[in-house]
Amino acid sequence: MTAPIRVSIVGGSGYGGGELLRLLLGHPQVEIAQVTSESHAGDFVHSVHPNLRPTAGRTSLRFTTLAELQPCDVVFLGLPHGEAQRQIERFAALAERIVDLSADFRVRDQAVYERYYGAPHAAPAWVTRFAYGLPEVNRDAIRNTQYVSGVGCNATASLLALLPAARAGLLLADRPIVVDLKVGSSEGGASASAASHHPERAGSVRSFAPTGHRHEAEVRQVLGIGDVFLSVTSIELVRGVLATAHAWVRPGVTDKELWRAYRAAYGSEPFVRIVHDRSGIYRHPEPKLLAGTNLADVGWEVDPATGRLVALAAIDNLGKGAAGTAVQCMNLMLGFDETTGLEFTGLHPV
Numbered sequence: 001m002t003a004p005i006r007v008s009i010v011g012g013s014g015y016g017g018g019e020l021l022r023l024l025l026g027h028p029q030v031e032i033a034q035v036t037s038e039s040h041a042g043d044f045v046h047s048v049h050p051n052l053r054p055t056a057g058r059t060s061l062r063f064t065t066l067a068e069l070q071p072c073d074v075v076f077l078g079l080p081h082g083e084a085q086r087q088i089e090r091f092a093a094l095a096e097r098i099v100d101l102s103a104d105f106r107v108r109d110q111a112v113y114e115r116y117y118g119a120p121h122a123a124p125a126w127v128t129r130f131a132y133g134l135p136e137v138n139r140d141a142i143r144n145t146q147y148v149s150g151v152g153c154n155a156t157a158s159l160l161a162l163l164p165a166a167r168a169g170l171l172l173a174d175r176p177i178v179v180d181l182k183v184g185s186s187e188g189g190a191s192a193s194a195a196s197h198h199p200e201r202a203g204s205v206r207s208f209a210p211t212g213h214r215h216e217a218e219v220r221q222v223l224g225i226g227d228v229f230l231s232v233t234s235i236e237l238v239r240g241v242l243a244t245a246h247a248w249v250r251p252g253v254t255d256k257e258l259w260r261a262y263r264a265a266y267g268s269e270p271f272v273r274i275v276h277d278r279s280g281i282y283r284h285p286e287p288k289l290l291a292g293t294n295l296a297d298v299g300w301e302v303d304p305a306t307g308r309l310v311a312l313a314a315i316d317n318l319g320k321g322a323a324g325t326a327v328q329c330m331n332l333m334l335g336f337d338e339t340t341g342l343e344f345t346g347l348h349p350v
């Protein structure tokens with residue numbers, strides 16, 4: 001039996017870090033080396049992530065500080081935007097492989113990056129060293145790199161909804177695409193704010209980013225289409241994203257052709273399921289069913305009279321939208337079976 005891979009999680013007290021920890025603790029080929037948090041250094045990880053309270057015979061992990069980080073095989077970064085780029089040289093000196101959950105190394109065009117993120121990049125030379133970490137579009141590059149950039153959760157859902165139709169050439173090139181995203185509160189991370197205070201957040205349908213959402217940059221980059229617009233609305237949900245993309249297909253494109261395109265794209269994908277049923281309660285993708293999984297459910301409906309395509313994708317923002325895909329990428333980088341540690345299929349009813 002080969003020795004386990006030693007993995008550390010930086011920013012382990014956050015929601016993304018906690019989900020990584022949950023998945024990696026169950027990964028048969030991984031040993032957790034260190035988990036960092038500045039504000040909880042010295043505390044047991046289960047004091048922050050109560051679902052990870054150890055059972056008899058399992059050691060209790062404690063948070064360490066960033067300054068105490070030791071060399072390891074893989075480091076996962078779950079830091080707020082901007083931190084990874086500032087410290088990338090240090091992380092690269094500590095670990096041969098890095099998976100970064102943040103947006104720091106996703107956008108290649110520096111002018112576009114500055115426009116969406118409002119400041120110049122602190123380490124632009126590092127951006128092209130990172131592979132964009134969506135296995136469904138970039139599997140070979142991920143297998144052959146040391147550095148993977150996580151994908152925006154809203155970008156993941158938008159891309160998985162649209163890619164098959166776009167790649168099959170079914171979309172009208174001269175019509176804009178609008179993706180309406182309904183998202184849960186955990187997208188905002190673990191830090192509280194006035195906007196996340198329960199009386200303000202509970203029951204809200206809040207237009208969070210009607211225009212200008214940052215993930216728009218990476219969706220355009222991957223699709224290679226300039227006229228794609230994202231609108232993000234926070235709804236009453238803890239985990240989950242539903243992308244509803246409105247696009248126009250070429251005249252005469254039928255449901256059958258869309259089936260062919262989506263099946264060709266996802267027929268052999270281990271974590272993408274086509275949900276396009278004629279009857280039943282869950283005829284379309286529904287994020288509620290995906291909590292805790294690395295699954296993306298993708299569907300569509302086309303109106304033949306107008307050519308309007310409504311492409312849909314549901315994910316758990318912390319699963320397929322963050323930690324799940326990050327672990328999938330680690331599996332690819334290390335030559336493990338891609339699905340290792342990610343087999344959970346969700347709960348029903350929930």
Ligand SMILES: NC(=O)c1ccc[n+]([C@@H]2O[C@H](COP(=O)([O-])OP(=O)(O)OC[C@H]3O[C@@H](n4cnc5c(N)ncnc54)[C@H](OP(=O)(O)O)[C@@H]3O)[C@@H](O)[C@H]2O)c1
Nearest residue numbers: 011013014015016037038039078101102187189190317322
């Ligand atoms: N939430 C999502 O759905 C989601 C999805 C995809 C990608 N992402 C991305 O993943 C990253 C983490 O997101 P999250 O939701 O997990 O955020 P979070 O819950 O706010 O967690 C951030 C983590 O970073 C640590 N941290 C904050 N400032 C730090 C600093 N200056 N130096 C060192 N550590 C610091 C925090 O711990 P201490 O304060 O205890 O040190 C905490 O562990 C972000 O870049 C986010 O954009 C998030």
